[in-house]
Amino acid sequence: MVAMEPVRKKAKTSIDFCVVTFGEAMIRFQPLEHTKPQLPQKFLRSVGGDELNVAVALSLLGVKSKWVSVVPKGPLGQAVMSCSEISPLLHISGLTNVEGDLGIFTVLPESKSVHYQRSFSAFARCADQLRWPVELGDASTASWFHVSGITPLLGDPAKKSWLAALQQARHLGLPTSLDLNWRKQLGTLSDLWSIVMPVLDTLELLILSVDQLQGLAELLGTDLSAADDDAFFAVMSRLQQKVKCRRVAMCRKTRDEGIQCRWSLMVEADIQCKSAPIYHVPKDECGGGSAWAAGIIIALQDEPQQSQQLIKALRHADLVAALCQNTEGDFSHVTVADLRAAEASIAAGTGEWGVWETKPHHSQLSQLSHVPKSPKSLPSTSIEVTLEKMKKASLLAIFRVKGSAQVAIDRGVELAQMGVKAMEVTIDSPDWKEILSGLRERLDSDVLLGIGTVMDDTVSEVAVAQSLGASFALSPIDPIGFIDVCKSLGVLAVPSAFTSNECWSMHRRGARLIKLFHAGLTSPMILKHMLDIKPLGDHLNILPSGSVSPKNASGWLKAGAVVVGMGSNLVGKDISLKPGTPEFDAAVEDWKNTGRPTVEKLIKEIKEIKEPR
Template sequence: MRVISYGEAMLRFAPVGDSLAWRGRPSAASPFTRSVGGDELNVCVALARLGVDAAWASVLPAGPLGDVVRGCAADAGVRLDHLRTLAGQSGEVGTYHLLPEEGRVHYQRRHSAFGTQPPGLFQWASILAEEGKGGTPLWVHMTGITPMLGKQAAACWTAALHAADSAAVPVSVDLNYRPQLGSFADLWRVVEHEISRIHLLILSTHSSHTLADHLGVCGQQGEGDVRAPPAKRVRAQAGAQAGAVSSAADGTTEQLVPILHAIHERLGGPAIACCLKERDGQNKQKRWSILIDGDGFHSTESMPTIHMPKDECGGGSAWAAGLIDALGQDLKACAKRQPGRNGSSVTWGKDAVAKALRNGDILAALAQESAGDHSTATRDDLEIVKAQFHDVAAVIDGLPALRNHSTAACRAIPDEDAASARIEAALQRLEDAKVIAILRAKNETRAVERAIELADLGYRAIEVTADSAGFAAGRLLPAVATAVGDRCLVGIGTVMNLDQLEKATADGAHFALSPVRPTAGWGAAGFVRECHKRGVLAMPAAFTPQEIYECVEEHGALTVKIFPAQLWSPSALQDLRRIGDFGRYRLCPSGGITCSTAEAWLAAGAAAVGMGSCLVGKDIAAAPEDMASLSAAEQEWCSKAKLDAAALARRLLLTPV
């Protein structure tokens, strides 16, 4: 399945920590963290990190702030084929500030590139036709924010719905009403005309009440009032049984269900979904979900998800991503392009809805285990929790613990489409990264610290070798993935056997390199196919043109490591790429490449280069107890190697974020 989402992204600024010591002192320096947010992009990021092929369509300005947003999306594995960049002085990136002292968020969108986009940037019929080539199932997701951001954004939003309808592509819309952007009546005037083209309408508890008020189905008239519209009478009757319900009521199931039923009856077409949350005295959050479709009422209230959010943002987007992920998988399994209908009402099927709501609840909780709007939860994280809490309430306590989990669920093999999407995303990120920083470590702590330093410099691919201290114990790779996985493609190197691959897959590896093309113990599938069926990009090593050819043409490798590169040269690589099909192979030389030679290899056509101690420093390979060697290596890193690494990053890579 491929998901396409159209919408704006902004830069988010949040106060550092919980301290508000600077409150009341407007002139005081206030530390803020910067991240990227935007509901449509958030959904794409959450899906991409599950291995789903997710493409974000949007508009950004040229320049460093646009590059920050673009780099953030690319780092997460989101496809940017439909991202438009406005050159020159055409617009800015919008911003929003979390203001905890006022209990609100302040948005600044004036002159944003997205809000001022010119017409004609998106030809939706062509986009969907291209994305759906070969029968690939598609899904379009948007929100009610976009049509409130300007006439052209609204026109483009509507055009996307019409194109999806013509192409029989399912559409989900998170209403996500924002009073700062205009009146609810203005938003609903746009949405109401397109309601028959929407298959899943996502509402918050607040927007459910607001929509019910607007539609006149709040049940404020008595059940015997024949003047009330039919939906309102149904709502009033349900309210009389469940207790009086008003549009101002909070979001308990008993209070909300009659409202959602009435909305569903009035609209007649889309399924209506809503997520509910409660907090206890210790700030623990219980979340569960409701969906009403042509088959009736579905809920996860009997199996809630309980967690302690580390960040209040991002949960709703991840919940929507979880629904889309599971419902899309069900459509694919049933060989259907769209859900069925009971009359005019969309029906997803009881089992499919139950799985989707559970998927969304757990993914939302996992997303809030990390700071920022973007989920860092992987497919492994999600499947581990689902397996661990099968048919019972899920109690979640942190992503790192999940990544160290050693049950068989860690080794679950994704379906073929999810695996392929994950590999394609890894390929794109690897080519964008240009350099694979190789950590062959005897010092675990220093290796994790070095990964963070390299990510801060702008390096976007990190390899942890299987002979490093802490890998076999399942500590080092998860620690590196946790530290930099939101910015870097993290993989495993020096893979020689299937157990190492399985451990690396469980620990979050996106690619696997070997100094050879290992055969012993790999069975008929071999190294490359065992990697690829797990959604891990395989990089077997070869030295001769014959070995390179066999890796690609006989074993299905999508990229090949040339090793040891000390015995090659950039000119030899360039000559090889002029011969036959060798020019289309992705080749990654590794071994002996330095900060002064890396650019020559890339200019010769290398897809990326592997760089070890000359880039990452020699101190991580020094045993902690060898104080003399460690001290000398540390001094060399600080005085020379780090400076060389920083200079190379400036020459080759995107502006660090």
């Protein structure tokens, strides 16, 4: 490898942040019953692979991710390629439909080990055919590069490609993380360390386990007879200074009566950070390390400099890992909404999401029947919470902003102070991302934020919006894949319908709130008659929008609508005019003299409907 100084790039915003990972995917077979090995057994089959796991976890947390690999043709290869359906933010690249096998690893409970079959995989044979100047693009394409120490031990083609990828990342100045992830079945720790040593000084982060740190201490002739955090910190600091990477991190875990305690350590120059413990009960041991890596990459994108910021980053990664292990399979199913719900659960001391700050009593564990038990149950919790908050809000302010983003943000703050608790920013607003993130930053968490005007070609923006604080998404139509994508992200989908048949069809597919559009073409009385029919009224939650005004909003709510949506009638016309123009000044005056008093009156009317004396 040609030596050159690494270039540190300024971290991008979460909107533009894109992580590229590189590694092999495999099929995992794990017995569901511990019987004699010669007897028939039921197996759990799942797709996995450390670097793919990281990319999946990142995409579900609202970060654009690209996994680069070699995938063979055939049904198993197609199973891997279908991972792109998990999130619109996940992209699979590299060589696909290649002749060869897919790597397999089988869990062997009787020997507490794993058996690999990957020597003749398409990845092991053809990885050196990848073109890294293309895969990593230029400095504006990727924001972070992540690899593991598994790949270079898979054979010469894989090692050659791995080194070429790191060379290109170094050339572009990409922050790079390496999870050493040494597997003794693939080679010795000494062999792996001799390969990674030349690239360590370019790393933003080196991730180790306790066993790996102890092995490296022996290789480097450093005493690590004690097994406490202070001793680990001392070795990690010496290692960081020797190899000259920016940060070294290590995950710690202990187990007592099935309850796992996890915390993490990190060193950076003179800083030593340790996160507070999190307690949880894993349902599957696989995937936790990958989820942790995804969590720390996200937390480090904003270039934290202080010790408290780094501790917060470690806590973020610990929580992602703990929640990941609440479900089976290699992939994390944790969304931003799940993280927020879990943080609230910890703060309240309820353990509703199966995580605690202090070791729970077994009586607490037995009471947690509502803790998520499967991937599909994770998003629904946050969706139902959002729906209930939307019903309580009753009024949705729609921001279609063609003027100043700052004027729109200020208006949102003003409306929130008046009592408006749900706001939508339409994505045909040129600065919708700035407006959405600005509102989230300035408004209390009890104010719901979402996006609108989602169409077929913009469904992927839902994940971006979620990362900026959106918990719901509206559309004037029923976009392709919209309901399923929102459900996977824990976002409340609000597609549009007009007839009772269209409404019921969306209900069948999981829509919990349906936009009645264009409401001006029907009436509150027609809606009432529809909802009077059983079981429509028992299951349909309707949001009328289009020609809804302060004059007829109360009528829609009395007819059975759970919330009504209004645009300029509620938020003012000045947000769509250029400041400094006569039209803008006139609109500002109209808001002060007419708009604001009308909204105040409407909020009072709605409160009387919801809370009659």
